Amino acid sequence: MKKIATILLLFIGTTLFAQEIKIDALEFSGLKRTKESLLRRLIKTKEQTIYDVSLVNADVERLKRLPGIASATYAIENRANKNILIYNVVENFTIIPGLRIATANDGSFSYRVSVFEFNLFGNNQLLGGFYEKNIFNSYGAFWEHPFLFSDKLGIGINYQDLTTQEPVFYDQGDKNYRFNSKNAEAKLLFSFNFKNEAELGAAFVQESYLFEGENPLPDTPLSLEANKFIYKGVYRFVDLDIDYQYFDGVVSEFTAQHIQFLNGDAPAETFLNSFSSFRNDFTYYKKIQDKGNWASRLRLAAAFGNDDSPFAPFTLDNQLNIRGVGTTVDRGTASIVLNTEYRHTLYEKGWFVVQGNAFIDAGSWRNPGEEFSQLFDGSSTKLYPGVGFRFIHKKIFNAVFRLDYGVGIGNDATNGIVFGIGQYF
Structure with a gap:
């Protein structure tokens, strides 16, 4: 035997x-x-x-x-x-123009135009910039070479000069400020292996807030000016199978930042504190039969060190987390957001694809000065189901033109259209 x-x-x-x-x-x-x-x-x-x-x-x-x-x-x-x-x-065709249209906080028309090359010199460098009109003028420029030093190590630099009208939410009410941030950042890009990536960088920022309008609230600043350093680390796990418009797998991205204020005027020292923030996005994709794709994203975020400051780091916004809610309608020092949607290919011929999608966006926020329990007591919860369309060019990188309409559920809820380029997540 x-x-x-x-x-x-x-x-x-x-x-x-x-x-x-x-x-x-x-x-x-x-x-x-x-x-x-x-x-x-x-x-x-x-x-x-x-x-x-x-x-x-x-x-x-x-x-x-x-x-x-x-x-x-x-x-x-x-x-x-x-x-x-x-x-x-x-x-792919990789010279990509971009356009984003929205309504500014004063009700005026705002837009952002951009152009990016994602395969510069044939070695997948990124080079591009944008111009934005959102009441005021903003612009930025970006360059990244993920494989400059080796197949595992690269570099990225960018500069942004952003000026917007930002609502700040005090206990006595909300008021608009003209916000300006001049931001110069450099970072190292690591690719440890096929599934694990990281970034490590620092930015120097000149920041200012200027009160806009009349009748300021009592005991609130008319202006703030400060310089700060931002130290940032990102870890990304990617286990994803991509077949044109269909994704299958998971992506998890953890971002940690420490914001260190260097100096500023007297009001800034009171309202702008050094703090740390943490955010994790876990995204799950599942291909369903021949034409379906289910996608879900769970975002957890929290900041520590600026618990009472009305200048909180996390915003509730159409383009970031809840479709249909409006443009920068609230701020918080912690948040839980779940976005889930089903995408279905309605038409596909050659390079062109039309997708329909049905989604639910839900989230809750911890307002400045509140306890973490506010995330779960329902007082700041938002629920927005909706539907949308995707128009996709299969041979152009990230050429997904999306149009979504979100309908709020609950008291004082809003409805709205959200337009953008690229899948929402």
Whole structure:
């Protein structure tokens, strides 16, 4: 019996060894702008190694996550008794204009126009900027090279000059301020492996608030000015399968910041305190049959050190968390937000896709000076179901034009249309 077992094991081992495929060469097809040298650095399968299907599949998913690539597959060909592993790539168009339209806090028309190149020089660098008219003028410029130093280490820098009208919510009522922030940031970008990424950066900020309007509230500042440093760390776990408009998997992103005020005028020292903030976004995607996609995002956020300041860091806003609620309608020092939606492909032909979606956005906030229990007592809870459409270009990176209409449930609830580019989450 032992002899028979030994013969069987030898037979199985010999058969498996005989079935091993050696990769003699690697090739890429479909490349037009993306540099082959970059892709060879990023993939883990190498020439003169044994074919590993799990490793090759991971390479394909890695390639599909790059902004410059819309889709990727692979095949093995035998030529002159040599096995050639071929990655077949469909590239994205990556020079992307952007437009965001909204209503400003004074009821006027506001807009933001931008243009970004996501595959600069063919090695997936990002370069771009924006101009925004939101009562006042704002602009920003961004550059990132995720693979500047190696396939695991890159860098990013940006500068933003933002001026907006921001409501601040006091116990006596809310008042509008002209808010200006000049922000210069630099960060290191880490890619530890296929699923784990991180960022570590710092920013110097000049910040000011100027009271707008008449009849200021008693015991509230007319102006604030201060300089601050922001130290920021981000950890991102990505286990995601992407097939054009369909996502399947999970993404978890944790962001920690410490905001250190350096100096300021006397009112700033009273109202603008140094503090730390933490936020985690957990997003789950599930492909449903041939045309459906369920997506859910749970956002948990909290700040410590500025519990009583009306200049709280987390805002309730159409574009950030609750569709239909309005533009910057509240501020808080902690929040819990759940967004869930079902996306269904209504029409698809060639590069063009129309999706319909039904969603529920729900959240609660901890107002300045309140206990964390406010998150659960219902006093600040918002519930907004709604429907929308997505118009998608499959060959242009992030070319998802979305239109949603959210309907508030409860007393004093609002309704509203939200327009933007890119999926909401």
